[in-house]
Amino acid sequence: MELNRDYILQKVEQYPTPFYLYRMDLLTATLDACKNAADKYNYKVHYALKANSDSHVLSTISSYGFGADCVSGQEILTAIENGFSPNHTAFAGVGKTDEEINIGLDTEIFTFNCESIQEIEVINELAEKKGKIARIALRINPNVNANTHKYITTGLEENKFGINRWEFETILKTLEQCQNIKLTGLHFHIGSQIVDLSAYRSLCLRVNEIQQWFIEHRILLEHINVGGGLGIDYYQPDLNPIVDFEGFFAIFNDFLELQPHQELHFELGRALVGTMGELITKVLYIKNGQRTNFAIVDAGMTELIRPALYQAYHKIENISKSTHNADEFYDVVGPICESSDCFGKRVKLPQTERGDIVAIRCAGAYGQVMANQYNLRKIPEVVYYEG
Numbered sequence: 001m002e003l004n005r006d007y008i009l010q011k012v013e014q015y016p017t018p019f020y021l022y023r024m025d026l027l028t029a030t031l032d033a034c035k036n037a038a039d040k041y042n043y044k045v046h047y048a049l050k051a052n053s054d055s056h057v058l059s060t061i062s063s064y065g066f067g068a069d070c071v072s073g074q075e076i077l078t079a080i081e082n083g084f085s086p087n088h089t090a091f092a093g094v095g096k097t098d099e100e101i102n103i104g105l106d107t108e109i110f111t112f113n114c115e116s117i118q119e120i121e122v123i124n125e126l127a128e129k130k131g132k133i134a135r136i137a138l139r140i141n142p143n144v145n146a147n148t149h150k151y152i153t154t155g156l157e158e159n160k161f162g163i164n165r166w167e168f169e170t171i172l173k174t175l176e177q178c179q180n181i182k183l184t185g186l187h188f189h190i191g192s193q194i195v196d197l198s199a200y201r202s203l204c205l206r207v208n209e210i211q212q213w214f215i216e217h218r219i220l221l222e223h224i225n226v227g228g229g230l231g232i233d234y235y236q237p238d239l240n241p242i243v244d245f246e247g248f249f250a251i252f253n254d255f256l257e258l259q260p261h262q263e264l265h266f267e268l269g270r271a272l273v274g275t276m277g278e279l280i281t282k283v284l285y286i287k288n289g290q291r292t293n294f295a296i297v298d299a300g301m302t303e304l305i306r307p308a309l310y311q312a313y314h315k316i317e318n319i320s321k322s323t324h325n326a327d328e329f330y331d332v333v334g335p336i337c338e339s340s341d342c343f344g345k346r347v348k349l350p351q352t353e354r355g356d357i358v359a360i361r362c363a364g365a366y367g368q369v370m371a372n373q374y375n376l377r378k379i380p381e382v383v384y385y386e387g
């Protein structure tokens with residue numbers, strides 16, 4: 001399932017560059033692999049919409065029976081519009097507005113993942129007004145280091161996310177007073193693009209400890225949600241196009257102690273959609289510098305902000321030229337008026353010239369969803385390769 005270069009070169013004749021290319025055959029193969037691996041343990045997987053909320057991608061994912069993980073009211077509505085069931089929709093986020101909470105109440109979602117005491121009180125008030133009971137999970141800050149970039153680490157005490165251990169007693173008091181809240185689970189999410197899977201083992205051990213506290217206080221929890229963050233291989237997308245879901249779920253089976261009848265939930269974003277997307281762009285100019293040559297392409301940080309925002313690596317390929325004689329180095333940069341608008345420094349490419357087509361790989365997650373119109377640029381189109 002390698003990149004189909006001929007297909008791309010043909011599409012470049014029909015669509016203006018840059019555009020996103022979504023390889024639907026790779027998406028469905030990834031979904032198959034994830035579903036088979038999760039079904040083995042009866043684990044429930046929610047798709048984190050924020051990674052990619054393209055409608056064709058969403059309806060493909062929902063057709064596999066995955067649940068949804070949303071971080072805004074609009075994501076809840078978009079998930080439902082695209083075939084996800086509200087019964088399988090979780091709503092996370094440190095800053096849910098009253099309007100968004102009402103969307104969750106009206107659509108009767110599976111759970112609100114609550115991140116503060118005050119949020120629980122507000123959900124209770126709004127649920128009471130509607131005569132409803134809101135199901136909630138407590139998002140716990142497990143204080144586990146995900147060993148990923150600091151901007152995408154979320155499970156440390158210094159991060160803004162979740163409820164900390166020292167707040168548990170107060171939470172119980174709050175819950176006793178909230179008649180329109182039903183506590184159904186615990187939620188965790190330690191970060192994103194996690195490739196050192198030992199972080200998940202640490203998470204399991206922390207969850208076991210935390211569960212113990214709830215057991216001691218005789219609180220029954222129907223589900224545990226361990227979030228997402230499973231990373232992809234940005235360096236070798238052709239060698240490892242699909243994440244090792246079996247290995248990932250096996251960690252939880254080995255180390256997490258579930259209570260009888262307790263369900264285990266996951267929220268995967270990037271691992272499902274990251275590798276299937278490419279940002280296809282055209283070389284506008286080659287500029288020879290003192291120390292480095294620049295390949296200036298027509299895509300910029302407006303279409304894929306990850307390198308500028310997180311110093312993220314994306315593999316870059318010149319698909320107009322054979323890869324065999326890649327022996328030149330270029331800084332591949334966009335046209336935006338920012339120095340950080342650079343997709344890669346000293347990228348090894350074949351001799352590259354104006355008009356060549358370049359693929360920026362693994363742009364399926366946190367690409368299109370973060371696109372913006374800075375410099376009054378157009379939001380690019382999506383081309384779907386069905387395989």
Ligand SMILES: *Cc1c(COP(=O)(O)O)cnc(C)c1O
Nearest residue numbers: 048092192228229267268269270
């Ligand atoms: C972003 C997010 C996810 C998905 O993260 P990935 O790294 O894309 O798997 C899951 N859960 C929550 C709460 C999130 O905020």
